[in-house]
Amino acid sequence: xxxxxxxxxxxxxxxxxxxxxxxxxxxxxxxxxxxxxxxxxxxxxxxxxxxxxxxxxxxxxxxxxxxxxxxxxxxxxxxxxxxxxxxxxxxxxxxxxxxxxxxxxxxxxxxxxxxxxxxxxxxxxxxxx
Amino acid sequence: xxxxxxxxxxxxxxxxxxxxxxxxxxxxxxxxxxxxxxxxxxxxxxxxxxxxxxxxxxxxxxxxxxxxxxxxxxxxxxxxxxxxxxxxxxxxxxxxxxxxxxxxxxxxxxxxxxxxxxxxxxxxxxxxxxxxxxxxxxxxxxxxxxxxxxxxxxxxxxxxxxxxxxxxxxxxxxxxxxxxxxxxxxxxxxxxxxxxxxxxxxxxxxxxxxxxxxxxxxxxxxxxxxxxxxxxxxxxxxxxxxxxxxxxxxxxxxxxxxxxxxxxxxxxxxxxxxxxxxxxxxxxxxxxxxxxxxxxxxxxxxxxxxxxxxxxxxxxxxxxxxxxxxxxxxxxxxxxxxxxxxxxxxxxxxxxxxxxxxxxxxxxxxxxxxxxxxxxxxxxxxxxxxxxxxxxxxxxxxxxxxxxxxxxxxxxxxxxxxxxxxxxxxxxxxxxxxxxxxxxxxxxxxxxxxxxxxxxxxxxxxxxxxxxxxxxx
Numbered sequence: 001x002x003x004x005x006x007x008x009x010x011x012x013x014x015x016x017x018x019x020x021x022x023x024x025x026x027x028x029x030x031x032x033x034x035x036x037x038x039x040x041x042x043x044x045x046x047x048x049x050x051x052x053x054x055x056x057x058x059x060x061x062x063x064x065x066x067x068x069x070x071x072x073x074x075x076x077x078x079x080x081x082x083x084x085x086x087x088x089x090x091x092x093x094x095x096x097x098x099x100x101x102x103x104x105x106x107x108x109x110x111x112x113x114x115x116x117x118x119x120x121x122x123x124x125x126x127x128x129x
Numbered sequence: 130x131x132x133x134x135x136x137x138x139x140x141x142x143x144x145x146x147x148x149x150x151x152x153x154x155x156x157x158x159x160x161x162x163x164x165x166x167x168x169x170x171x172x173x174x175x176x177x178x179x180x181x182x183x184x185x186x187x188x189x190x191x192x193x194x195x196x197x198x199x200x201x202x203x204x205x206x207x208x209x210x211x212x213x214x215x216x217x218x219x220x221x222x223x224x225x226x227x228x229x230x231x232x233x234x235x236x237x238x239x240x241x242x243x244x245x246x247x248x249x250x251x252x253x254x255x256x257x258x259x260x261x262x263x264x265x266x267x268x269x270x271x272x273x274x275x276x277x278x279x280x281x282x283x284x285x286x287x288x289x290x291x292x293x294x295x296x297x298x299x300x301x302x303x304x305x306x307x308x309x310x311x312x313x314x315x316x317x318x319x320x321x322x323x324x325x326x327x328x329x330x331x332x333x334x335x336x337x338x339x340x341x342x343x344x345x346x347x348x349x350x351x352x353x354x355x356x357x358x359x360x361x362x363x364x365x366x367x368x369x370x371x372x373x374x375x376x377x378x379x380x381x382x383x384x385x386x387x388x389x390x391x392x393x394x395x396x397x398x399x400x401x402x403x404x405x406x407x408x409x410x411x412x413x414x415x416x417x418x419x420x421x422x423x424x425x426x427x428x429x430x431x432x433x434x435x436x437x438x439x440x441x442x443x444x445x446x447x448x449x450x451x452x453x454x455x456x457x458x459x460x461x462x463x464x465x466x467x468x469x470x471x472x473x474x475x476x477x478x479x480x481x482x483x484x485x486x487x488x489x490x491x492x493x494x495x496x497x498x499x500x501x502x503x504x505x506x507x508x509x510x511x512x513x514x515x516x517x518x519x520x521x522x523x524x525x526x527x528x529x530x531x532x533x534x535x536x537x538x539x540x541x542x543x544x545x546x547x548x549x550x551x552x553x554x555x556x557x558x559x560x561x562x563x564x565x566x567x568x569x570x571x572x573x574x575x576x577x578x579x580x581x582x583x584x585x586x587x588x589x590x591x592x593x594x595x596x597x598x599x600x601x602x
Binding site: 002006007008011012013014015016017018019048049050051053063064065066068069071072073074075076077078079080081094095097099100101102103104105106107108112113114115125 | 437438447449453454467468474513515519521
């Protein structure tokens with residue numbers, strides 16, 4: 001499997017394919033229950049569902065060339081809704097919420113496009129389709 | 130008073146014996162002088178006497194009277210050209226009726242030849258002078274019916290207009306092939322009700338009386354195909370109310386006791402299979418244009434339905450090379466897509482700081498390339514908001530600030546190189562400088578950490594870190 005970013009959703013014009021993320025990727029909900037207790041000790045709970053939105057955190061190690069592609073993608077669509085097909089084949093629609101997006105050159109990769117490796121951590125908030 | 134003129138009298142008298150006269154023939158032609166008077170043209174009488182009786186015996190008398198100006202009671206005129214053929218065969222059906230207009234003129238004269246074929250339906254109903262119901266009708270009817278027990282039934286009516294204008298003469302004559310199917314009806318009268326109607330009706334019905342599972346296929350199709358059309362509508366801007374309307378109305382009605390579906394679809398669907406050539410285009414244009422000719426009335430035109438389409442295809446699935454799959458989009462305000470080609474990188478083992486950026490630099494420092502771990506940060510000004518229902522809304526105006534920063538660390542600099550860098554920082558405080566990075570890319574921006582500290586980590590080895598904020602040129 002690969003990871004695919006598509007934007008702008010829904011009239012997508014660009015697909016960008018990335019390799020699978022590193023282990024340690026996160027997937028968590030955004031709901032937040034509020035628990036209140038009355039004076040008679042009755043417990044009341046309120047839930048902010050937040051549209052059942054979830055947050056994904058993905059760490060990618062990319063060739064320099066692919067990092068340049070992802071950089072161009074972010075520059076073009078930082079304010080657009082994005083479709084993400086993750087490494088499990090699940091489709092998500094939301095936003096890349098990472099700000100700033102930081103590309104770090106981690107080492108040399110002779111023979112790989114760009115001869116260097118870069119890593120970037122992407123946070124994504126969206127709804128599973 | 131008209132006189133009678135006897136034009137001719139012939140008498141033959143013969144007697145058998147002396148006491149008996151026998152007139153055998155009398156003939157007279159009598160004609161009047163003035164028109165309209167009685168005119169006896171011929172009188173003939175044969176008279177013969179019998180020997181037994183002395184009486185005369187008239188045996189024949191004939192009078193022919195001719196009169197002019199009398200109208201007949203009934204008149205009828207009819208012309209009929211009837212084609213009737215009947216074929217009744219169990220296996221072979223063949224019945225042909227032809228009304229062929231075929232004319233040919235050989236090119237033997239320099240005058241313009243004319244070949245014309247006309248099938249004219251003309252009927253005229255004269256005014257009878259009194260109020261009567263009157264009908265006149267011209268009909269060109271095509272009616273075919275195929276009913277038999279054979280495996281295939283086929284009935285077709287065609288009204289084909291086919292014209293072609295062509296010439297081999299190199300002189301560019303005008304050539305105008307034209308096909309017209311004109312419906313024109315006019316109702317003009319003083320009667321209470323006036324009605325004129327043009328109808329172009331497509332009606333097809335298929336009755337399936339015997340259904341075999343998986344065996345019989347039924348379909349009914351009406352086609353109204355517009356190929357090429359050039360229309361011109363002229364609306365005069367005067368005080369007279371004028372309107373021009375063109376309508377293409379789809380109306381469907383379904384009435385079934387149990388389950389009814391009435392659906393109107395105006396769909397534009399185009400699919401192009403994945404291949405080297407991709408071209409999908411759908412256009413639904415609304416064009417309004419107000420005319421101000423001859424009037425000062427304010428006019429406005431509004432279009433409120435905007436269609437945009439985007440297409441992208443998975444042409445390359447590559448996770449190593451620079452290979453974004455960029456399609457096309459006509460959506461208004463759509464972001465500019467990434468470049469499809471990778472920026473050119475020219476590897477070099479140094480970076481260059483220079484000032485100024487607009488003319489030939491007067492200050493310049495060249496040091497070795499930075500250590501691994503260099504960072505490039507992209508920071509955008511965006512508004513992230515959650516709505517009352519918990520929806521995430523992200524907005525950013527494309528003109529809002531976008532900050533790009535480089536964080537670089539250098540080790541192994543000589544004391545002189547480090548001092549030169551610090552001197553450069555002091556001389557260009559707050560000024561736009563240039564940075565040519567280790568990939569040959571040119572940045573213009575400012576040093577955001579001019580107070581960076583030198584770290585003399587070893588003898589004659591100096592480390593230095595700074596950050597740069599700018600735009601890639």
